Amino acid sequence: QKEVEQDPGPLSVPEGAIVSLNCTYSNSAFQYFMWYRQYSRKGPELLMYTYSSGNKEDGRFTAQVDKSSKYISLFIRDSQPSDSATYLCAMSGGGNNRLAFGKGNQVVVIP
Amino acid sequence: SAVISQKPSRDICQRGTSLTIQCQVDSQVTMMFWYRQQPGQSLTLIATANQGSEATYESGFVIDKFPISRPNLTFSTLTVSNMSPEDSSIYLCSVEYRGDYGYTFGSGTRLTVV
Numbered sequence: 001q002k003e004v005e006q007d008p009g010p011l012s013v014p015e016g017a018i019v020s021l022n023c024t025y026s027n028s029a030f031q032y033f034m035w036y037r038q039y040s041r042k043g044p045e046l047l048m049y050t051y052s053s054g055n056k057e058d059g060r061f062t063a064q065v066d067k068s069s070k071y072i073s074l075f076i077r078d079s080q081p082s083d084s085a086t087y088l089c090a091m092s093g094g095g096n097n098r099l100a101f102g103k104g105n106q107v108v109v110i111p
Numbered sequence: 112s113a114v115i116s117q118k119p120s121r122d123i124c125q126r127g128t129s130l131t132i133q134c135q136v137d138s139q140v141t142m143m144f145w146y147r148q149q150p151g152q153s154l155t156l157i158a159t160a161n162q163g164s165e166a167t168y169e170s171g172f173v174i175d176k177f178p179i180s181r182p183n184l185t186f187s188t189l190t191v192s193n194m195s196p197e198d199s200s201i202y203l204c205s206v207e208y209r210g211d212y213g214y215t216f217g218s219g220t221r222l223t224v225v
Contacts, residue, residue: 008151034213043115043203043216044154088154098169099144099214101154 003027006089006102015111019076021087023102026070029094033065035074036088038104044088048074079109113138113206117217124194124224131190132220134204139184141207145177148201148219157202160187194224 006023013019021035031052036044048063050056050072056063064073072091076083089102114137124130134143145157157177158166166179180188191198201219 002153004153006153036216041218041221043117043205043218045216046112046213049213090154098156098159099154103151103153 003100004089004091004102006105008103008105010106010108012108012110013079015079015081015109017079017109019074019079019083019107019109021074021076021089021105021107023072023089023091024070025072025091025100027091027094027100028067028070030091030100031093032091033063033072034090034099035061035063036090036101038086038088040085047087076107079107081109081111083107084109112213113140113215115204115206115215115217117204117220119220120218121221122223124222126195126224128194129190129192130194130222131188132202132204134187134189134217136185136206141184143181143187144205144207144214145179145187145189146203146205146216148203150200154203157189191222194222196224198222199224 004025034049035047037047038044053065053067060077062075086104086106088104090099116135118133143160146154148154156169157172158168160166160179160181162181178190203219204217205214
């Protein structure tokens with residue numbers, strides 16, 4: 001079983017829709033959970049991070065962590081064409097700085 | 112957050128040759144990380160580079176293939192040696208930044224080996 005599972009299937013939504021992305025993981029030592037956004041031909045940029053379980057909201061973005069289920073989610077409200085990118089989940093913990101990444105979801109927001 | 116300049120942004124190389132990728136950070140950082148991003152795959156950590164010590168390589172990556180230099184707190188290089196088409200990938204450097212927990216990435220080097 002891979003440490004982090006993220007269904008890489010592309011996701012197309014109409015502008016204004018809610019985008020829902022999620023990852024599951026197997027390592028119970030993970031405590032830091034991140035979402036990165038990667039535009040084409042660019043490096044990943046940190047979008048959201050949460051520590052341990054709970055929700056975090058930043059504008060149109062909400063990150064949720066459920067450690068009991070080893071499940072994290074990212075929601076994008078009122079999606080815009082500029083949100084079209086690949087979204088990668090990442091996590092770390094257990095005493096080292098190594099990040100474990102999901103494969104990424106390509107999101108296309110159609111005007 | 113730190114700003115990373117990574118060079119070259121892309122290259123096409125002949126098999127059997129080597130390519131050195133440079134990563135320059137605008138502030139001093141203790142650890143720098145090198146990743147590989149293959150199509151349809153997760154970002155995979157190649158090695159962690161600390162200034163003044165040997166790089167620490169992840170399972171499946173060896174120093175002979177991916178030698179790393181870290182001469183000071185703002186600069187590192189990754190060399191991809193004796194390249195084969197299987198080395199075609201995006202290579203990214205990353206640093207941890209203070210304040211909000213997270214990592215900054217360079218824009219990546221898109222390598223094609225022919």
